[in-house]
Amino acid sequence: MASLKEVRSRIASVNSTQQITKAMKMVAAAKLRRAQDNITQLRPYAQKLSQMLGTISAGAEIASESPYKQARPVERVLIIVVTSDRGLCGAFNTNAVKGALALMEEKYPTQARLGHVEIMAIGKKGAEAFQRRGFKVNTNHVDAFSSLSFATVKAAAEEAMAGFANGRYDIVDVVYNEFRNAAVQFVRAEQMLPIVATQAPAGVAAPAINYTFEPSEEEIITELIPKTLKIQLYKAVLDSNASEHGARMTAMDKATENAGELLKELRLVYNRTRQAAITTEILEIVGGAEALASA
Template sequence: MATLKDIRTRIKSIKSTQQVTKAMQMVAAAKLRRAQEAALQARPYAEKLKEMLGSLSTKVDTSLNPLLSAREEVDRLLVIMITSDRGLCGAFNTNIMKLAQKIMTEDHAALHKSGKISMICAGTKGYDFFRKRDYNVIKAYPGVFQELKFDVAREIAEQAAGMYLKGDVDKVVVVYNEFKSVLAPNLRSEVLLPIAPEAAAEEVSSSSDYIYEPSPASIIDVLVPKHLNTQIWRMMLESNAAEQAGRMAAMDSATENAKELIRQLNISYNRARQAAITTELSEIVAGADALSGD
């Protein structure tokens, strides 16, 4: 049975931990506000680019642009996975890594067995996980979320597009956490390449009618790289916001658990203290009875 000193030491230790988790929760809440604003501001621009691409795809021969042309067979796959650089954010990283594994080992099992799946990992956690399991990680960006930069998103998009154009991969999938709410992120897997202009065209309002100069074909060649850069950047911003939300929720849960644990330990401490006092009183009474009997 734990002594009173042991219980006091444990209560003190948990209170110290509670202060840390409370501070981390407040820091995550402050970062979440900024990350959420950045993610929400990026959405309209990305959606408008997608809308313009859909409108253009109805006016030009999409087969003229290789990034808009789907391959008949997918023999090689590139998976871009976006995770966090740090932990203590609940199941944020675990869920996204499970989804990435499912896509590679179940949805594309034949390619996985033949070693025809490559990975680009943005974030330390995902890179460490798949590197230790001997997955083909061709490029990693650890520490990318310490200071988010658009240049990194552009580099990832350019590398993916270059591999697709060279024929090194036939399909590019991005796996990430989309910011949905503070309570839970939205696990997403999106096909980055080939770009599906039909899907983008479906989102274009029937009332939308644009006049393009110099020509739709020349504009689409400029618009496609911008679209890829913007999509990767948006996904990184979404993931960053979802990470901060996950960390805030995890630290709030840890703080509440510490509070409950301290309450239970205080009850145990009071019971142990009461038992010790009762024992001492019993010994005093027994001693007094023994003396009076003499």
């Protein structure tokens, strides 16, 4: 049985840990509110912009000539993996890494075996995970979350777009955690490049939409395609940011509860140990008194 001093030390340690996890939960909750507002405001705009681009791309001859729409045999792959810079957020980072590995196994097993899959890491945890596995990792944008903004993500999108346009990559996918609520995040894998035209569901005729372009169809599409691609990556990063804070808040809440349960058990052990020590002392005193009385 542990001594009273050891049990008191453990109680103090767990109590200190509980205070830390409770504070981290409150910080994550405050950051989550801001991150949730950001993705909630951007998501409708990004979805409508993507839908518009897909519809225009399906029928515009100029759009079909865009370097970002040119499909070619897939030999070299870029996967943009969005994780976090810090841990203590449950399975958040692990799920994103597993999602990227599952994507490789399903779509690019040959390219992965030949070493033709490159990872662009947004978030330090993803970079570390894939470097340990021996993948070629682009860490130019790994610190994006230290000063998260559209300009920061725009640079990563432009590098991926340039790599696709000049033939360095034949396809670009994005893997990230999509935010639903504080307790629920889903891993998503989406194709960023080449652009895929919007397809109508089976059995449903595609809506006939006639766009009037001003100043011109060429200028609008030339401007719209790069902007949409950058917005889509920015949406993925904001989704991941909100998911991270939600996952951390949930993890710290659970850790705080576990610490409380452990404290109850330790206090029970402390009381039992103390009672046993008192009983032992009483028995020793009674035994000593009886020995003196019989002497």
